[in-house]
Amino acid sequence: MYQRIDGNTWRHIWIVGDLHGCHQRLLNELRERHFDPYKDLLICVGDLIDRGPDSLQCLQLLKRPWFKTVRGNHEQMAIDALNAGEMTLWSFNGGAWFSNLSEKEQHRAYDALRECEQLPYIIELHCASGVNIIAHADYPSDHYAWQKPVDKESVLWRRERLSEHLAGKGVAIAGADHFWFGHTPLKHRVDASNQHYIDTGAVFGGEMTLVQVQ
Secondary structure, eight states, X not given: OEEEEEGGGOSOEEEEOOXXXXXXHHHHHHHHTTOOTTTOEEEEOSOOSSSSSOHHHHHHGGGOXXXXXXXXXXXXXXHHHHXXXXXXXXXXXXXXXXXXXXXXXXXXXXXXXXXXTTOOSEEEEEETTEEEEEESSOOOSSBOOXXXXXXXXXXXHOOHHHHHHHXXXXXXXXXXXXXEEOSSOOSSOEEETTEEEOOOOGGGTSOOOEEEOO
């Protein structure tokens, strides 16, 4: 469920919001920032796939040594659909791209989605900016601890904490310096207490937010 990363291995480290198939957009953003795949690391808050133009290419990022990600609710929907042999819910939520692939491409996508079953729900990153926790939607506890059992569905889906922040009622999460989330598309990133919400709706025409943490 958890993965720990020592940032000393890399020169610079970036965290990016939901990709949703926007592969070329990501490459453009990395190029603008002079990202070096031999020295730098990119961590995604999940939802590599669905809705955008190139989910398959985003899945191929899993093979890159410079790329890490937590699982998002869209990866989980895809995993559940393939395991159950029932594609309706996933297709309705942006997964129709899978059925439109050639047979060869479907095999590649299937293998990559099987790899997604091994993705962590939570990444703990130690780097120049402190202890950074990356999860898709929420860390469903008021105190973070390594390997602490938390509800997986809440990690992937929960929006209540963000709603509290937007209403001016949010509080910090103890146990780490920063928490990075995606899941909810926003017009601009929201920083509240020690939490940062960075899905700024790239797939819907908004910005693709990348934040340098080292």
